[in-house]
Structure formats: C-alpha cells, structure tokens
Amino acid sequence: MRKRKDKNYLTCLFRMVMQIASVKSTLKTTAAVLRSIAQEKDVVWAEMLGKSVHTIRHLEAGTLKLSATLAAKMNYETGISIKWLMDEDETAPPVAADGTPYTKKIYDNAQARKKYFATVKDEDVRSTVWHALRLICAILVSANRKRNYHLAVYRTAKALAELRDEFGEAKDFDDYDTLLAFVMEKPFAPLPEHEQEIVRRTQQWLRENRPANLEDLSKPKSKQPSKKRRRR
16 A cells, blocks of 8 residues: 555655646747846836846747847946847856856856945046047047048947936036046156156147047037138
8 A cells, every 4th residue: 555655655756846847838938037036027127137028028039139239237236248148049047247157146246246346446538448449549540541531420429428418427527627637647657857748738629629428529520711811
C-alpha cells in the first residue's frame, strides 16, 4: 500500500514537471526578460526609460525593434549588458555589463547607485568638457577643410539644442569668462605666462564678438555693398 502511494506521488510529480517544461515562455524578447528579472511594472519601466507604456509593450512583444540608444539607456538604468540585449536571444542567460550572470540584486544596486551617486566631481566634469570641446573643434576644422563647415555647424547646433531641451542649461554659465574659469580651474597645472596671455586675449575677443547662439555661426555673413566716398 505504501509503495503504491509513493508510486502515484512520483507519477503525479513527473507529470507536473513535464507539463511545466512543455509550457512555452511568454517572454518573447530580451527586453521582456530584463523587466521580469527587475520585477517592475510596465508603468514604472516606461517612466524610467522615458518611453510610453505602449512602446514598452511593443518592445517586449517583439513588434518594435530595440534600438542601440534605448539599449544603452537600459544598460545605464539596470546594469544589463548591451550586447546581450542587442543579440535579441531571450533564451540566452542574461548577463550583466561586467559579464557576470544578471540578477535582481544587480538591478537594485544599479538603481541605488543612480540615486545616491547621480552627480560627479567638478574635475570629472571638466575632463569631459575638455574632451567634448576638443572633439567639436576637431570635427568643425575637418568639416571646414572639406567645405562642409556650415552643415557640420547646423548638425552640431541641432544636437546641442536637443540635449539642452532634455537636460536643461546652467544659467550661471551664460558668459565665456565663467566657462573659461571653470575649465581652467585646478587640478590642471597653471598655464605658462605666454599661454595665459592667449587666454586673456581670447576672453576679450569673445566678449567683443560673442554670437547670440551657435546657430549664428552657421549663417554666412551678408556682404553689404560698400559705400563709395563722394568726390569733393
């Protein structure tokens, strides 16, 4: 009698396991797998990623392709690997950005870091500003040599305007003296005297010739006819 009960129990357990294994997963995309691990509602997920709930549902259903930009946003918010997201293989084990298996704990830690370390040190900002200025300068110089200067300025201005609309603009950086004082502040070594003179001349030139905005740089100056002197 005991053996029959044990046999029936094992039979039921076996059938249950086989039934569970036969059920296909409803998670059709890596985006859906990620949210299931994070255990977040689609409303919260949409707000975090800056998308509508409608977009999130289409992404997870596979009717909308995941873009590299959104994958990068997911990486920032959750710590997930961009490569794993973009491979679009929902059956592959989820991987974190550092290559370790992705878990709910990694997601929670990523959210905590974003909350408590949302700002960085001024020297880190200065380093990024220097890199950005160098890159913009190099791009515009290259575009000018290829006779595409105005197009490059237009696209640069458009990109900066979109960033300004999204992140805002520090109103205490509305003059060039403040900008130069910020980027030239320590930990950078003091400039030699001749380079300091160049900075001073640059500041003076910017004060006298400052454009209203970046878009003005893309507009060629109009050639006004010169007034002929009257002969006496």
